[in-house]
Amino acid sequence: MLRRTLTTLVRTALLPVRGAAMLYKAGRAHQHFFLPVLNGALGDQLAASGDARTIQLSFRRGGHDVPVAELGLSQPHQKTVVFVHGLMGDELIWQTGFQDTPGGPLRYGPRLAAEAGCRPLYVRYNTGLHISENGRALSQLLTELVETYPSAVGELVLVGHSMGGLVIRSASYYGNEQVAVTSEPPAAHPKRKGKPRPAAPSSPLAETAPWLAHLRTVFLVGVPHDGSYLEQNGQLVERLLRRINLFPTRFLSQAIARRSNGIKDLGQALLVDEDWQQPDDPALPHPRTVVPLQPGVRYHVLVGAWLRASLPQAVREYFGDGLVGAASGRGQLFSDEAALPPGTSVRTARFGQQHHGGLLHHPEVYQYLRQWI
Template identity: 80%
Template sequence: MAASSTPSPLHRALGTLKRAALLPVRGAAQLYQSGRAHQHFFLPVLNGALGDQLAARHDARAIALSFRRGGHDVAVADLGLSEPHQKTVVFVHGLMGDELIWQTSFQDGPGGPLRYGPRLAAEAGVRVLYVRYNTGLHISENGRALHRLLTDLLLTYPDALGELVLVGHSMGGLVVRSAGYYASAAEKIRTQASAKKPKKTASSPATGPLESAPSWLAHLGSVFLLGVPHDGSYLEQNSLLVERLLKRINLFPTRFMSEAIARRSNGIKDLGQALLVDEDWQQPDDPALPRPRTVVPLLPGVRYHVLVGAWLRASLPRTVRDYFGDGLVGTASGQGELFGDETTLPPGTSVRTAHFGQQHHVGLLHHPEVYHYLRQWA
């Protein structure tokens, strides 16, 4: 009689023990592989939480705003842009992010499916550049730094830069708007100085490149704002309320927790009211009052695209869905009060708002419909 192919109870028990014994090893291997795939997030997360303190100590881990290529900072002079008058799309990440969020999948790591940046470069034939910055610094500090970087880009490659398109996610959209504010201020100062300057003669000294350079705003065509808290983040607003409440209770445990919350970075604190200008956070802090907030106007002649996610099911009450918005940014803040008032739009400025249902804050970075929207309008 042929031997039965069914394993004996002993063999089954040994096989189960073997699989159980190997589970920690396999789990550790998967954890290690996942850690390696996502290790690039360590510095951005650290900078988002404590980046202002790292920068104040001149810590080597503090990120400096820069263009990025191949996982490394790249100087503007080393970008090697040669194609003349090519449309250029610059991607600006959000809090605790980096340039890879525009390139590959969170789940699959750097080798995962391509995202908006590489796909636009391949399918639309545009030039794509990525910026990384210290998200723990004040939004206005990063806005001024982005303004200087784009100015340097135009000075270095005046013939290579065609139409400029800026794409910002979350805090990145606020940095983009802050950069536009400082570019407008610099342009105004340059215009006033030019009007007061006496007529140039042969003996007049030559002006410097920054003084005479045209503004990058002249190239700016479109701005895409994905999940941006234009009127502030409810999460940060709640954190501030908790911090102040615990401080008022004034017991040792509550003081300790209040001080721990208070150590969050300046960038995170700025998100509460979407502070885009230095003077706003330089004002003395009055716990009884919100900080005064400068309303930064939209730029003339720019096409704005405001992309808003909706995280909760449509069956839930509208007030609940609007409060939570995409999970991190409320619907009203994501739409932005300024963008909804057509009477205040500067000449030539347009605003188009698009809503994406059942889509959370991070999902806006890899949503097929969002990509098709970018592909159509960028």
């Protein structure tokens, strides 16, 4: 009896030590999350100040940036899948995760490589920058990829989670951006309005980015195509605190206003430079350029449903997957079949009882990717 009591006391006394050791071990194993979170929150300010902690958009391998020339792609005409993470994420969310155990099941990238024979490539980028800045940089990176390995890259498949899907759509816009032969100053911006505006018409004196000729399929996983209700609520709180105009509320509104440009862009899913370059008028919403879908591309829109089906539909629609509302996740543009470009198709899949982060490691989501990739 005494021995059992002493053993229990010793084990109880060691619990805090064991807990601290587990926390330390988990922190060491997942310290790679620190920089992505910091960049997501303040990445635009880090970049503006030249801070060494600023993440540069790049392909990643083994926890390091890899120049395109050093990827060493050799197998000819292999289907290449490029994964693009979301806000405050990194490339490891496609390979492993915080709750994964050593030797546990692989995530989407390694499994697709093993079971579908495709070539996975992972991009990491500074999610605190404007979505359009990352979209332009991604288009340039993909151009460099297909120009460096013209015979190795076969079909190109893009998979984006959350903000990553918006960056992919922005990249297609800048891949299609027409570069006139003669340099002319840009036209003055139209007066700011609250309605979406169409993208600029194409010019015959230009060519599109070469990677678009390889693009066949795009998977958009938990993407706020029409904006994030969380950021919209954040903007509302900031404006209300500013209008109250007391010292505590001014302090709070100024602190909220320091959130990154990338987070602010999520409010209305701004994909084009001109949309955020307008003068900031809190009384008016940003204009939003309607970025068309890419001709001849198969789009798969994957949406999570977080709440139970027994709850009112209006509540389930509003909260969606917990971070992205259901309507925004489906995207108004994707539901208009009459407006689809030639050869473009859209397929929407809904995954019940699944939250925003869970879409990154859900067995049914993987099976969907495996079937359609």
